[in-house]
Amino acid sequence: MGARMLPAGADPIRPLETTAVTITVDGETVTGITGQSIAGIVMACDQLELRRTASADRPRGVFCGIGVCFDCLIEVNGVQDVRACQRKARDGDAVVTGGKPSAHGGAE
Amino acid sequence: MTRSAVIIGAGIVGAACARSLVMAGIDVVILDRGTAVSGTSARGEGNLLVSDKAPGPELTMALKAAARWPDLVRELADELGDDFPSIEYEAKGGLVVATTEGGAAPLLAFAAAQRAAGVDVRELTITDALTLEPDLNPAITAAVHYPQDSQVQPVIAAEALLASARRHGARVMQSTQLISPILNSDGALVGVMTDRGELRADAVIVAAGPWSGEVASILGVTLPVRPRHGMVLVTSRMRQRVFHKVYDADYVGAVGSGDAALQTSSVVESTASGTVLIGSSRQQIGFDGRLRPDTLSELAAKAIRLFPFLADQAVMRTYGGFRPFMPDHVPLVGADPRLHGLWHATGHEGAGIGLAPVTGDLLAALIGGTTPDLDPTPYSPSRASLAPYLAASLDAAHFDAAPSAAPPSAAPPFRKSVA
Amino acid sequence: MRTVVIIGAGPAGLAAALAARVGGASVVLLDSSDALGGQFWRHLPDTRPSRSEKYLHHGWAKFQTLSTSLESDSGVRIIRGAQVWAIDTINGVRVHAIIGESDGTQREHETFVPDALILATGAHDRTLPFPGWDLPGVFTGGAAQALAKGERLAVGQRVLVAGAGPFLLPVAQSLVRAGSNVVAVLEANRFSHIVRGWSPKPWQLLGAAGKGGELAGYVAGQLRHRIPYRMGHAVIAAHGTDRVDSVTIARLNADWQPIVGTDTTVHVDAVCVSHGFTPRIELAIAAGCGLTPEKFVAVDHRQLTSVEGVYAAGEVTGIGGVDLAMAEGEIAGYWAAQSSADQSVAALDSALDTAAAHETSGAKDAPASALRRRTVFAGFARRIEAAHGIRPSWTGWLSDETVICRCEEVTLGAIRTAAKRTESESLRSLKLSTRAGLGICQGRMCGRSVEQILCSFAPEGALRDDASTDNRPIALPLRLGELASRLHHTMQGKEHHD
Secondary structure (H helix, E strand, O other): OOOEEOOHHHOOOOEOOOOEEEEEEOOEEEEEEOOOEHHHHHHHOOOOOOEEOOOOOOEEOOOOOOOOOOOOEEEEOOEEEEEOOOOEOOOOOEEEOOEOOOOOOOOO | OOOEEEEEOOOHHHHHHHHHHHHOOOEEEEEOOOOOOOOHHHOOOOEEOOOOOOOOHHHHHHHHHHHHHHHHHHHHHHHHOOOOOOOOOEOOOEEEEEOOHHHHHHHHHHHHHHHHOOOOOEEEOHHHHHHHOOOOOOOOOEEEEEOOOEEOOHHHHHHHHHHHHHHOOOEEEOOOOEEEEEEOOOOOEEEEEEOOEEEEOOEEEEOOHHHHHHHHHHHOOOOOOEEEEEEEEEEOOOOOOOOOEEEEOHHHHHHHOOOOOOEEEEEEEEOOOOOEEEEEEEEOOOOOOOOOHHHHHHHHHHHHHHOHHHHHOEEEEEEEEEEEEOOOOOOEEEEOOOOOOEEEEEOOHHHHHHHHHHHHHHHHHHHHOOOOOOOOHHHOOOOHHHHHHHHOOHHHHOOOOOOOOOOHHHOOOOOOOOO | OOEEEEEOOOHHHHHHHHHHHHOOOEEEEEOOOOOOOOOOOOOOOOOOOEOOHHHHOOOHHHHHHHHHHHHOOOOEEEEOOEEEEEEEOEOEOEEEEEEOOOOOOOOEEEEEOOOEEEEOOOEEEOOOOOOOOOOOOEEOHHHHHHHHHHHOEEOOOEEEEEEOOOOHHHHHHHHHHOOOEEEEEEEOOOHHHHHHHHOOOHHHHHHOHHHHHHHHHHHHHHHHOOOOEEEOEEEEEEEOOOOOOEEEEEEEOOOOOEOOOOOEEEEOOEEEEEOOEEEOOHHHHHHOOOEOOOOOEOOOOOOEOOOOOEEEOOHHHOOOHHHHHHHHHHHHHHHHOOOHHHHHHHHHHHHHOHHHHHHOOOOOOOOHHHHHHHHHHHHHHHHHHHHHOOOHHHHHHOOOOOEEEOOOOEEHHHHHHHHHHHOOOOHHHHHHHHOOOOOOOOOOOOHHHHHHHHHHHOOOOOOOOOOOOOOOOOOOOEEHHHHHHHHHHHHOOOOEOO
């Protein structure tokens, strides 16, 4: 149950050949299809949570999916505030989820 | 004997005056042509600074304010209760650094003069400065710590003062347009006519910030208060990496300057919500609030010079506002010598948030006839340095009376009417 | 040669680009994504070819014709990955873009000083807050569609689609075609209200045959997949610890007040909720364009805004769907390509005889077919609003703990307290007192809801300052280092004055 990619064989649009893109998500190696967003690759593993909120420590994931809500912010290659739904994965990207850009005194 | 007052302008200075007056037993009506706490008070950083002020009347007032704020915050919290939004008072201290070889000596000389005037000034070694601010650019050439610098959330501070004034009986009239003065047969000001009717009062107080010149002109006198535009950048939230108010020493020069051209200098600080504020530009361009990308770029470049890690941080917002600029850089608090019944509480430039409570207390003492605990002479509208400006006639000078004023064409038409 | 800069490469922007080319202008087409088509024609990247992608799209052939034609035209400069972060008006209208990967660092700056600018920035889903709407697994309809059409990813296996408006149907269809089981589609408006909204002049709908055909296709799909369509119902809460596992649905009265005692729990692993659309108007505001009372960009019959040389087309001028967007784009492109001298002559003709001008297909007005389509589909757009617009009592499903501003986690209770305690009539003051709308999305998600809620708490039911939640002078975040590096670019004269 949950988010998942439609298997190519079951897809009525009859997909052609694709290539793989490999990234790490919180240290674990994850493979997606070249051209996918980082959000798409993470969600295809049925991981919906991408960060925690600063005040109430609540989980957040993709909400609007088109780059306007900024809820899916992750860290990519050491740079924070990257919208996972907008950023196309590149081989070797090191993704950190669970970021908590915090108010005073909090941890990162 | 003064029993009633009308305050024009419901920003933080008007709110503070209202609170002080009403607590002194005077009936108070505050009116604003727009909504309360929506002008300059809602567009600044909430600085309560001593560090940027040279010895003189403004510093004297700032020192008084620095001592007053902690008590005021407690008084307001007691009065308004826990569910009123927090003023976010934070005595975080300021750190002023020089970023050039040539900038070190002037900063240390400035600091020495401030120490002589009673400011708590601590010269730091570069190592000590980096202990206070580990992410600061290590290439700085001098650093001075000012423990008295502090900060509030300016909108909530202003709303709290206003709410307190209301609790003590002040009446707030928003969306009320000032139309004309009401003069008695002696030519004294005894009230104002508004679009909601007549308001009679023994004292009429101009507290309209950068719009004070226009208000004064409706009441029949010139006032050399001019708008000085500023812009601030706001970053996205981050782990706290800036712990004080950190200034490039050239900020001090920009604040004190009367130059109309654009000046930027770095002021970098964290807020309670986790953002970093980067200020601020100073430019005399009339009431022209249009976005200026080059100004933002200069602010960004100078902030990165202080904190190199900021280069990769996202800037998510910008806002701007107008400061009430005085040609002699001293706030205007007291009775207008030209029109009996007219008082001023304005001209605080970028320091109005911090200086508002002391301004209110001073004005209330002057109007109420008690002894102020601050010598009022330097702030008086009768002071010598203002004489040439006050002498200008309305017809000849409009309200841009100062010699270096921008030509009227530089100021686009501004919001419909004045209160 | 005149240069027309177009922001947004969705249906309106593409149609505008083609029309501006036909009119003889050179075109710069900017889009923040790395593909043409906008949200409507969001599709798989070139690296993921397929034999029949048209199966996922309405009007796919039209899109392919447009994009092929523009891509092969040397008079069109298409700039992908162009994030327009500001427009300033200090020295004419200048468009500031930063070009490179989304949210990158050290991207390239480019500033455009166009002869004419067309804003085709579209709209995004508007989702009203409800308890639990911040949980992972709650999506907007647009998110479900973008992931389904752009990545072939289903956001959930057992999904409820809810909200208001005909655009819920294509959301359900996209989900089904990505492999989801759609449990139901809930439309908040009741049957009688929808019928009233659609029906006053039903013959006008016949004119919108293409649009009717599009919707008929969705309805057929809905029936084929046996998806229940329930009117007068809404999702009023989402539940789960770290992700959605169930939702509460309830019947609503005509004003969207939940009816007590009608709650039901439905187990789902995802829920897609959209109550309409919010136009993306911050760049129009930055350019100084006037707005309509409904807060869309105001345009005249030429699609010209209140600012000389600045046009707007598509959802920024009103929510009307793809056909209206393309008709408006075509008209905007036509006029943007004309020199201002030609425009004055045409405007004069038009003023002398507006009706005649609209009917001619001569050189003095946009193509008659575009004008006709605009008239037809504009009627359709008004009908959608009448039938499916947001009703005021939705706040009845909120509790004091409900997060209203997602970015800053501001609850309804916090907003109420600040409003009551300050007695403020100022949106600016209340935003700053509560932080509602001050987060990194800059009020895009919550702004209009915050305004409605604050008005309801204001002393006389209204806010009276001139502040807005739509004003975003920095339209998109950029890195401070990038902002600083602009200075060098400007000094090197990298600005375009074409």
